Amino acid sequence: MEGQIKTQPVQLTKDDFVSDQMVKWCPGCGDHAILHSVEKVFPELGIPKENFVVVSGIGCSSRFPYYMNTYGIHGIHGRAAAIASGVKISNPELSVWMITGDGDCMAIGGNHFIHVLRRNLDINILLFNNKIYGLTKGQYSPTTPMGSVTKTSPQGTIEHPFNPGELVIGAQGTFFARVLDTNPKMMTDIFMDAARHKGTSLVEVLQNCVIFNNKVHDLITNKATKDDNTIILEEGKPMIFGKDNDKGIRLNGLALEVVRLGENGITEKDLLVHDPDHSDTGIQMMIAGMTPPAFPMALGVIRRVKQVTYEVLLENQIAHARETSPIKNMDDLLRSGNTWSVE
Amino acid sequence: MEGQIKTQPVQLTKDDFVSDQMVKWCPGCGDHAILHSVEKVFPELGIPKENFVVVSGIGCSSRFPYYMNTYGIHGIHGRAAAIASGVKISNPELSVWMITGDGDCMAIGGNHFIHVLRRNLDINILLFNNKIYGLTKGQYSPTTPMGSVTKTSPQGTIEHPFNPGELVIGAQGTFFARVLDTNPKMMTDIFMDAARHKGTSLVEVLQNCVIFNNKVHDLITNKATKDDNTIILEEGKPMIFGKDNDKGIRLNGLALEVVRLGENGITEKDLLVHDPDHSDTGIQMMIAGMTPPAFPMALGVIRRVKQVTYEVLLENQIAHARETSPIKNMDDLLRSGNTWSVE
Amino acid sequence: MLSKLPPECRIGQRKLYYPYLCRNSNPEEMGQRPGQVIELEDVVIRFAGDSGDGMQLTGSLFSDAAAQEGNVFATFPDYPAEIRAPQGTVAGVSGYQVHIGSKPIHTSGDLADVLVAMNPASLKSNLKWTKKGGIIIVDTDAFNDKGFERAGYAKDPLESGELDGYRVIRAPITNLVRESVKDLGVDHKVAGKSRNMFALGMLYYLFNINMETTMSFFEKKFRSNPLIVEANRRVLTAGYDYADTIEVISNTFNVAPAPLNTGTYRNLTGNQATAWGFMAAAEKAGRQIFLGSYPITPATEILQELSYHKQFGVKVFQAEDEIAGITSAIGASYTGSIAVTTTSGPGLSLKSEAIGLAVMTELPLVIVDVQRGGPSTGLPTKSEQSDLLQALYGRNGEAPVIIIAAQSSGDCFYAAFEATKLSLEHMTPVILLTDGYLANGSEMFRIPSMKDMPAIHPPIAQANDPDYKPYLRDEEKLRRQWAVPGTEGLRHRVGGLEKWDITGHVSHDPLNHQRMCELREEKVNRVANFIPKQEVVGPEENDLLVVSWGGTRGVILEAVQQMQAEGKKVSMMHLRHIYPLPLNVEEILGRYKKIIVCELNLGQLVKYLKINFPQYKYHQLNKIQGLPFMVKELVDACNALLED
Amino acid sequence: MLSKLPPECRIGQRKLYYPYLCRNSNPEEMGQRPGQVIELEDVVIRFAGDSGDGMQLTGSLFSDAAAQEGNVFATFPDYPAEIRAPQGTVAGVSGYQVHIGSKPIHTSGDLADVLVAMNPASLKSNLKWTKKGGIIIVDTDAFNDKGFERAGYAKDPLESGELDGYRVIRAPITNLVRESVKDLGVDHKVAGKSRNMFALGMLYYLFNINMETTMSFFEKKFRSNPLIVEANRRVLTAGYDYADTIEVISNTFNVAPAPLNTGTYRNLTGNQATAWGFMAAAEKAGRQIFLGSYPITPATEILQELSYHKQFGVKVFQAEDEIAGITSAIGASYTGSIAVTTTSGPGLSLKSEAIGLAVMTELPLVIVDVQRGGPSTGLPTKSEQSDLLQALYGRNGEAPVIIIAAQSSGDCFYAAFEATKLSLEHMTPVILLTDGYLANGSEMFRIPSMKDMPAIHPPIAQANDPDYKPYLRDEEKLRRQWAVPGTEGLRHRVGGLEKWDITGHVSHDPLNHQRMCELREEKVNRVANFIPKQEVVGPEENDLLVVSWGGTRGVILEAVQQMQAEGKKVSMMHLRHIYPLPLNVEEILGRYKKIIVCELNLGQLVKYLKINFPQYKYHQLNKIQGLPFMVKELVDACNALLED
């Protein structure tokens, strides 16, 4: 079909994508791990290396394009989604990756973000959510938990944060997944899933900013607590979690509920079976909204539904117009309709 | 409590709010009916007339403030939510009403829209959704149904539209309702509900643009088809609809389903009972998403959950700081911390 | 009586032969006509009615028909700010002015010779635009108490004496229309909608214009509904006949065909011409157009027009806002498209940050600003030369871009073409300024042949070029190369942070920053070597030089030519290239005793001229009323200076 | 030896008596010191280390301590663009320059007399900012192969000879720090973090500065952790003692107390001063502040500072973007708050549409632009006079606003106060320009008494005023009244569409538009009657006038005073009020044989001067390197002109 990424057998390695620029993130910043995962994924996609474009806005995370040896645009703050849309529409054969932060994407860039999702352009968005403005040194962001003390909230924030997953679904997004910067294997797997999804795929990477928001994800990343506070979603599998794999999620009436397997006669059969492809939004919305400590944080692909992409529809319209229009060039157009001559 | 609208017994009538400016909407435009409903609601709220502020952006609908004799700001395109936020934070005692169109609110204004919702300022937003840009004469908007032919989509739009209700819920909104410009009684009722909700209330008014998008809501407004294609939600009541009140909505597994009462033994008991106050988003999300002809369009209050408002939290922080800070005025501040003197 | 002859007998300027309804070709039929035909050099007609009355259509049918008669024309619509304010009110009046002539004309005219007023409100709001002594055609059926009240007339203006001195033609149009179609069985609404055609018929009689063009328009437009075609035909004819019959005006008029250059002509509005100019440039450059845009009056029609031409592969992205419009275009430009974004003043403000990004990334991009009345939302439907300084300086940091200002509706085509060519060939953003007057106005456009349009050669980098460096420049133009994603061996990153010279890496080096700021400026300055020299209308040395820019050219030219004809020592320099200025502007300015700068703002070009050429003294004529200049205003101002 | 005496014995400029650690007060203790104390008029010290090394803190502790000694000072931090680039790399170096003096100083100094280089990368990137012959203190423990490699040194710079001509003081700081705290049982990390305090101790010895201020800082800062207090004390003392012991430099230095006006002083950065200026204005006007803002370097600290002062009822709204920042402020202004929005260049671009709305609605609003290097994202952490033209012209339509440019870090306080006063009293937006240099820099600030600050009287409309009309103006200032929601009897609507004069209704009337455009301009022009006359430093007539604006005042004053001291015929006119200009500027310009305009951009003020006063010839000195002017550059340029 027209308007799609072309793949072909190409032999590439990580080295094909490592740029010669010094990586300038703080030592210990979660961004490093994400970069490594992306470097691993690109060579696996069967796409010629000159067909990758990495687009970003402004923020620590948005320095990303400099560190990938691909075509790339380090844009202006908040506009990566619009820039990426222009790239993709311009040439649908390119594999377009957008890197953004919680501020870049959901503060100043919120509008472009919700629109790219509803248009469903085939763009892969990696949202580095450290719940803080890193580059400007520590002000709260739209994802900062309520009550947090930051440089601009000495008495704690009074803003209810966005949950990126919920916003994606509310904005008609077709793909949402969530991963941790501490789990490289899961990152590469999910980035591959995102790349394969035809449509806008949004991967929220919970990323640690060691300098301005250290340990904000501690509950779900540290060994002691993570197993009881996260659930790794697997397609078609019942939703089980916990250190001892003894807890599960079920639907009780209209709400989700954490249950213990074996207690009150509950078995795996009672649990929700994860279905990211379900076109209805309700359950996925609730899964995206699960928040520790009451619920485990859902990791993995939460929503992934098929829907035609913007660029395919556009290429189709163009093809149709080319076929059917009697006007083939500018000379035709200039002379079409009402004209009159002077001789 | 600080930071809230003050009500007091005041005797006002519609005439107190009718402005001396000529109403310049097209004859037959749905905006007229909405204006009348708002004129009826304001005097009923027990709020002194000088405490209303009506704020808008740009668009046909956004001319609204000129037609209300209150304080008012006709802002710039898309920014009404931000302007209204400034008004409300500045003086929480004011009753702030924001009037916006689908373009103003969800195209250029999309970012301010999702942010005002998550901040939950006590602002009442009336979104006039005619699914078209009226003032600029008929280009498609972010709510225009896919495939529509408009001035900028000769071959039909290729964009998947927003559903305002889903976006509101995805953006952490606490109140969402939907009404028709053809039902004045329901409009006034729901506007009253919106006014009473402490937090950002978003009422989507499906409004007809006779000039550029005539009859876009025909299926749900005309006598012949409306009863089978809409459902009027009532709190605590089973979800029944249809010309003969013989159809209902139930939850089947993870998806909603239209059922016929009496068929296959289905009774009212099997139906969903509408609960706008349910804090979980899942079902409300699905109800907001119901679209004819497969489902009836849900009208009435879909979501209404209690949550503290931004301005109340802010006033509390200020009160606390005033009480506890040793610094009472600028002279104190200037002399605080490290200083040294030359004599 | 020239136009009464069958077209094929007329002077050799027409190509088409009009078989249909050459009803005036038989001199006998005109036997009863009392008066004579008065030859006019030009005439200005203003159609005014309710927003729903179809005045825009009426006006454009009139101009098309006149063009077929060999006249030149220019038109301008006058929309109300509201879509359709209450019927019969002044707020709801919509107008359309047509200027036709037998010699080159450059504007839609100052005051109207003929006003068609479909209701009292139209009369009320348009009388001031009508010449004392002019003809006013009214639909008396609409001049009733309800109409007066809505228009805010205390009494019947037709009786109050306020029209003394005008030649008023009263026609009970509404009733006559009904009469003329009653046996067709069309409903009242259709009849009401064709009132404008009755008025048009009257005008065709009055100006001896053949009705064929309009008749065939009916046929095409209402192809699927022969009844409507017939109704319109009848009404048009009825109007013609009515005028022929009533003998209110003792004469008719004729505007002779104009001596035009040979060629094929068409009618184009400025916005249409702009869109077509881009498509022409795309064809020449062999690259696809990407337009990222958000609707805004009066620029929307460019977006609309381009969205109708997918057969050329034009990609139109109707963005969520202006910022997405321009930034998507920057993405598309990086990807090798001809990137365009269109807007008006408030939208240009919103785009200003992103223009800086295009400057820093040194990518081609054309930003069209169809100027309107400001500040803020201002007068959105009115024209103004509002944004020259914004275009020049409305960005953070030192961010020079090329600025071109179109000078007529038709010139929008060439200006858009040239803007694209310069942008691509010099790898820099270009701001193209037009305005509401040009955009909505139309004029006769002589159709060029694409083979005569200049070639466009963007500096595309070649695959695997071992010498490719992202910010390496050529010596002549200082432009960098355009390396398009998908091309092997040229991967590179661009962005808004300062770039190292040549490598394009991020740089905070102090001297490099100075160098890059200077290089970016010099790159744009050198464009002066690639634009035509500035021309002057009139003697090379003179007492007075009238300086203008952009959309005012037509009226200023008329005024200057009128003064020159009167023997006044006036020349004219109209600037189309604003930044850089043509190299000879400084020298030209030095050859005149006095200089007057005429602008539809409070004095923006004059500031720019002082910056560039502070050695001269500039007088000013500034009008900021949402209206074009009038010839008389210009002549008066110049005369005052000449006599000074 | 002055500073070695107990403070109470020193000349009468100190208020505080320092009881702690007057260890140098006993002359005997200094018996072994070989060298003498050299008196210096001023000295520039540059601290440089890894981003994590705490150089900013070290620098500000040094300046506080020097201030307690009676010195005047100015400081400037030099942040890297990255938060914390890889340790040991040049990209990660953070610097802080302190200039202290015994007579008024106005800048943080050109080149450093002393460089503290905590690692090789700091040396590498800062050597060029160090005077030939200056002192360089290095931590030799960090000068190892790993360090050289990271910094990009091929060989050890301490041995390569490239430091010949500098006085290098080598100290194994890392090890000495560890030694000094080893018995306290603090961990390696804490020890590593206090390396800077060792260096600071060395400097206190070198400049004979009392350590008390710093010691008590430790006590306050680490109140909850006495161990850390003790560790820091020990390290500081160890540094002091080490310097005392090593005898590498045969002398120490003293900068005498400066003869200051009496009063209480404090240290304030420009951003802090700006925030405080607004709060002072709010107190005087008796109205609450509303700040709508979005973080951006280098303006963020104003937002941060204001968010810390809720005890004054300051309402800070951290908006989702710049547009929400300014439009929320406009809403707040309509509602009666003192509305402020703060940003830097790219953000000002984004706000430009909304500034037009504030112009049209004629509401008070202060927009602060802390300028940084442009265009686009440019050099975000560097300073530049980048946005003068944008502030003047970066909006659609004719949209005049008052423009004020702060001239020093401390002046930001007064400039913010005045901006607020003018905005409220003239009912118009004001753009306040500061820059990254002022914003992050700090200087001694003489604390005013609030009772001496001028009163502020906004034109609040009174409840139920029967004569209230939204756009009725007073005769003197042409301002309209401010009718605040909640006030009975004054309901009215404002907006961005053109307003009818007086009534404020929407108007498309042509002549009204012209009148309103002119009124809005005249209203701002009349502000010239309410600002101080322009002053000149130096003779009223002279050979050369140096013209400058904004943040460059300090260095230009130093250069001019230096030239004047050398007998050069140079005067200086520094503009703080940009639009309108003080009424006497034109006349002043006329009194000098030559004029040179010095700016940190490619020539923005000079364009504005040509617009206003084209009759004069302007020479230019333009530097655009993300760096301040150096005195020498200015002197050289002026001398060249004088000799010309």
Ligand SMILES: Cc1ncc(C[n+]2csc(CCOP(=O)(O)OP(=O)(O)O)c2C)c(N)n1
């Ligand atoms: C127009 C504009 N506004 C503001 C800024 C300042 N700014 C740069 S990055 C940023 C936020 C970064 O936060 P996030 O997107 O979460 O990225 P992170 O640094 O945390 O990775 C801000 C406010 C800017 N560069 N441009």
Ligand SMILES: Cc1ncc(C[n+]2csc(CCOP(=O)(O)OP(=O)(O)O)c2C)c(N)n1
């Ligand atoms: C900055 C800016 N961009 C664009 C416009 C043009 N504009 C005015 S209203 C409008 C859309 C109106 O649509 P909607 O909000 O749905 O309101 P409606 O007219 O349908 O009630 C647009 C694009 C503008 N006035 N300002």
Ligand code: SF4
């Ligand atoms: S500041 Fe935070 S987000 Fe930015 S590079 Fe450092 S650790 Fe990473």
Ligand code: SF4
């Ligand atoms: S154009 Fe449409 S929305 Fe606007 S006033 Fe007319 S009918 Fe209403």
Ligand SMILES: [Mg+2]
């Ligand atoms: Mg972040």
Ligand SMILES: [Mg+2]
């Ligand atoms: Mg709409």
